[in-house]
Amino acid sequence: MPVVAAEGYSAHRVTDAELIARCRAGDQTAWEALVRRHSGLVVAVVRGGFRLSPADAEDVFQEVFTRLYVRLGTIREGQAVRAWIAQVARNAALDQIRRSGREVITGEPLDESSFDEPLRGVEEALSIRAALSQLPAHQQEILDRFFARDESYDTIGAELGIPPGTIASRISRALAALRVAWEAAEGRSGPAGASPK
């Protein structure tokens, strides 16, 4: 029986090792918490790192978590689960690309190294996403709606009850706040992607 809800596992910062131990004991809520905790990583790898189509990305997403579930009994205590998941997601995405015939279209073997740079960007992007949680809720909401959910000014204005004419400036202020939060968390100045080309 679940001891706490999946959100509770996240809120109490239960470690991956503890979640896996609870999954092995049949705790379905722990499994849900594990999926939710690492879903963003898998999505970022398959969408951001490999630019898979939504259908292919979903297939790989399910494959990664199926493999994780099957392996729960053999993952060593203390093993870096996050790194394991990232590696499985990478390999599964490459397999999916091979199956989809992308290399057949070009007539060349798949160049795995061509994904190295976008995959490096994934980790940084995830740290920026983590910094987002440091912002006030209203700033998190407007940035997530505009950039991640791709909502229009009109939709955001209607949903949040704010004049559409003020949304651009609110987004700008929230981005500036995100920059400060991220730089403080990372101890650096600006994402690598911000370097002038």
Place this chain on the structure above:
Amino acid sequence: MDDPILIEAALADALKLTADAPAAWIEAAVLIPSTLGDLAAIERLASDPEFRARFQDDPNGAVTAAGLTPTAPLLTALREHLHR
């Protein structure tokens, strides 16, 4: 590097890159344990030499012949065992 417009454009790109997984994906992944059922039974099946040989040639046919439905999670789970 200090250009705030470039930095904030990169931040915006990062947020796009890390959009939450669609709820349906999460829900399906959460159901993997119930979809797969008894892992020990899957492992026993995967350790059967006859099944292994048949699965290599025709995964769907092998699973169906074993009396199971060849769902994507089941095929993935069997491959995971076979590749160990």
